[in-house]
Amino acid sequence: MNGEHTWSEIQSQGHVWQAAVSRASEASGPLAEHYRSKQYTEALFIGCGSTHYLSLSAAALASEMLGLRARGLPSSEVFLFPKAVLPRSGQPVLVAVSRSGETSETIMAVDLFKSSYGNETLTVGNYPDARLVKACAASIIIPEGQEISVAQTRSFASMLVAIQVLVGTCAGDRAYLEALSALPAAVARLLRDYTEPMRKLGADDAYDKYIFLGSGPFFGVASEGMLKMKEMSLSHSEAFHYMEFRHGPKSIVDKRTLILGLLSDSARDQELKVLSEMRGLGASVLLIADRVPAGAPADYTVELGTGLPELARLPLCLTPLQVLAFSRSVSKGLDPDNPTNLTQVVVL
């Protein structure tokens, strides 16, 4: 089968997320103690491609749960335009997210950060012997998330879950940590119930534009959904904040557009209005929600059914989108394991 590695990496997530929870829980105690001993003025999350999108959701999470000024940035912008993005004062902490731990731009950004602010650095990744592990003061590594495929799936989720555990531990939020411990079983159930519907939808030739919408902490996850669709299936795919989509981009909506909407709790009503408007313009909608509201403006639905708060369920929203991208790829005769033009690590 085309894409056998990607397929097994997507399907193994119950086990891998469990490992992420365990490893991050173990590492987070001392890290949280260190966090409390410092007066960080802000947190900078950096990455490239998928991990840049991860950094956007991570920053929203840290900001909400720790009350800490936080930003997600592309690693390249940090070392190419430091004055445009880095603070001139205070004591920031840097979190460098990288599957391989070998991405040149992230290593260069870490080196630059250390020269300006000292070694208040943490890396989150999947390979214990990586250069970033050596370069940073601390690390959370989940080897179970390693992948043969180029496109990140379980590695991404493992790093996101690890950061959720870390932030929850630093916040001392026991209810949140309890919620996170429910994620491995939830993703296993999700894969069992929704793999077939997502395969079927991915095989549907009715659509040629895929628009991923997510607000607040969901924007980074929506962006990663967009990237999976692009890398694996070479389809026209874009991600927007829900309400931003109205300000111009919606001009391209037509009957061959599928909108993938990740529903939050905080902005639920506004988000449903946007989806309803897009259906009025001819688009179809796949709604991913914890509970699908009665009469929701959707042609397809994924109901997570966890009862978890929005900041806990972030990674679950991505899983059906991974299956969808995989299926679209195979349906177009492509090989998800070998995305066009790409390699696993970008080394300059």
Add this chain to the structure above:
Amino acid sequence: MNGEHTWSEIQSQGHVWQAAVSRASEASGPLAEHYRSKQYTEALFIGCGSTHYLSLSAAALASEMLGLRARGLPSSEVFLFPKAVLPRSGQPVLVAVSRSGETSETIMAVDLFKSSYGNETLTVGNYPDARLVKACAASIIIPEGQEISVAQTRSFASMLVAIQVLVGTCAGDRAYLEALSALPAAVARLLRDYTEPMRKLGADDAYDKYIFLGSGPFFGVASEGMLKMKEMSLSHSEAFHYMEFRHGPKSIVDKRTLILGLLSDSARDQELKVLSEMRGLGASVLLIADRVPAGAPADYTVELGTGLPELARLPLCLTPLQVLAFSRSVSKGLDPDNPTNLTQVVVL
């Protein structure tokens, strides 16, 4: 002719930018004095659609020139997810950018900001009697930038130039302000020399994917170029930070891809390498540079020829992209004055 309003709005920019320089210079003296009397801990630039993209470039500018922590945010995220994006301490200043001054989301974000941090607010726009002018403590208004068209062209540039003048004045940077005074003549020259080449390129059916690349302060401008192409011509168009494009998105590059590259000074060598790689994958490249380097990897070039520093020449890079989007639209039989699905102001 289809698009006569948009056309005359694009072509009138020499005059409009001159008005922007004058009006912003007049307003900036007292604003800079107020700025110096305050100890702002950061600046938040907000907007929707085009003005959100403007806010990204404005934040990079403020960060570099004032050493002030600065962010560009969508207005909607500020009021839907305040805890994910707003600081819990310190005294931020808010700059609300809006052509009409009537955009609901921006008004709601300003109201929320004021309730938390007091009325340290400034609006930049084109209509003196707008609700945002009444809601904010101060304003810079350039009525000459008003438009009949839905898609922002001269209004966008007028607001960007105004913010450049403001930041330059707050920084007390006389050389920079001198450089800005050269922009109106430079844009008139650019329109004279490059309107025909851009019309010709826009009429070329060889391309069906338009990728806009810009790093640092150029990213917001590249994003606005992307939005013009989308709104006016309904083409597949996306914007990325140069080096981010390598991490996945480049999978979609083929012979029908036109890369629009905005060349900075700071990251010039890395940017040229990315463009060269994309040509190797089959894409064509339009390079927009102040001076086009010998042997540059480009199929088409726009040479601004100003000798101005990168932070001054930002709005110039957008002008040829406006003409290109206009021409692509007309060439596809569309009407640039009436983008599909859109209205001039989004009022909720």
